[in-house]
Amino acid sequence: MSPSPLTTVKTTTPVAPATGPSALNTSRTTATAARVLRQLRHDPRTIALMVLIPCLMLILLRYVFDASPRTFDNTGASLLGIFPLITMFLVTSIATLRERTSGTLERLLALPLGKADLIAGYALAFGALAIVQSALATGLAVCLLGLDVTGSPWLLLLVALLDALLGTALGLFVSAFAASEFQAVQFMPAVIFPQLLLCGLFTPRSDMHPVLEAVSDVLPMSYAVDGMNQVLHHADMTATFVRDVLIVAGCALLVLGLGAATLRRRTA
């Protein structure tokens, strides 16, 4: 080992004071987000899949409903909200699981890093990716595929971003219950599929069995899809839209909080 660096010895590094567990440290959060994005950059295929697949699915959908543009409008708008949720759910659950199994999570929690910093860092990184993904998909749907939106496409983008955040939160949370990648992937059908069936994508929620309708009332994806439809049919921001957005955002924050609770500094 080279002895030369040892000349700068006994300088005790001034280290930032340890912050409380809840206080958010902006530098540590952005450092974490930058690290997550840097990891992804070494994996260009994943980025390409995340960004291109929603676009390809929309193109497919457009020509599946070639004869009925109204159906494409409804389903397409809903899917613009569902894609980011599913992708971010998958990516986050695997990424966090890797962090847990590789020992880096234990190392990070033994360092002066707040749990909130870590979670916010992940949310920030995947949120940025979700913006790219949603912007491309929304742009493609509205400009090239003729998706007929009455409201502002920016509001579609807002809902898509909140959905991505919700997906990140759910992924982070369920990764605590997965011991392997196999299990983590199986949480997709378990957590996402029921919401997909009940969110009103296939049939209006009011047409469902009353019990299922009641269940769908408490599932966040229902509000994500409803929010998209509000933008689709109304020129202005409706009160229902505001309610939908607040519910999705609230759910995302709630689940992020639950996810934070699954990060333990001390483990058996």
Add this chain to the structure above:
Amino acid sequence: MMNYEPDPPPPAASTPAIHADDLTVTRGPRTVLHHLRFTVPRGRITGLLGPSGCGKSTLMRAIVGTQAKVTGTLDVLGHPAGHPTLRSRIGYVTQAPSVYDDLTVRQNLDYFAAILDPGRAAADRRHQHVTRAIADVDLTRHADALAGNLSGGQRGRVSLAVALLGTPELLVLDEPTVGLDPVLRRDLWQLFHDLAATRGTTLLVSSHVMDEAERCHRLLLMREGEFLAGGTSRPEAGGDTPDALRTRTGTDTVEAAFLRLVDEATAGRTKESTR
């Protein structure tokens, strides 16, 4: 046998780096560590030796503050183990390298440095520390290689470099030399001695290879969650020196001393149960 200074004079700070009394750890229904009592002196290399599965890693995790269900007294650098202010003062290397395989060596260190010493104002200092840590573990030539593309030993050294960031006062190293070739092993031990001598770092190094004991200043010999030596003998001085251990047991090597102590303990237990 070793050309290191066998037992340097104690440094000025007199409180030990680690002090434990009646330390017990349970995992599930099993008690892994039984009423341990020991001290680890500052500025020395203390070897924690024992067979695989004897509780070395659990003890290290307790010291670092990541182990649940720890009872008894465990003070580290003057604070109870796991205290938030200790997080930037302890460097910890787990047995399996804990680094990001999809980042380069430098990117790994950059990130952990940003957690230890955040903020844009500290960027220059961070850069220096990262460069120094990479040089310390002799990976300068591989600084821009993906950690996942390195050999097992190299990844272990990336993990060690992360622990060296921020000049920690206490380094807790779980089997850092396992699977390394003899040259690297010698170089790493040289680094450990340099850290203790020039930076005043306290090192707690675990190993299941007894010949590494000769390279330590003090020894804690462990078996089945209890100390055979070091904890019970001369605890006020921070355990036995390799020389003292060999003399006391009348053996030539630490390995022989360990076996002698195991036999004595077994004989004692048999006598007790037949009484």
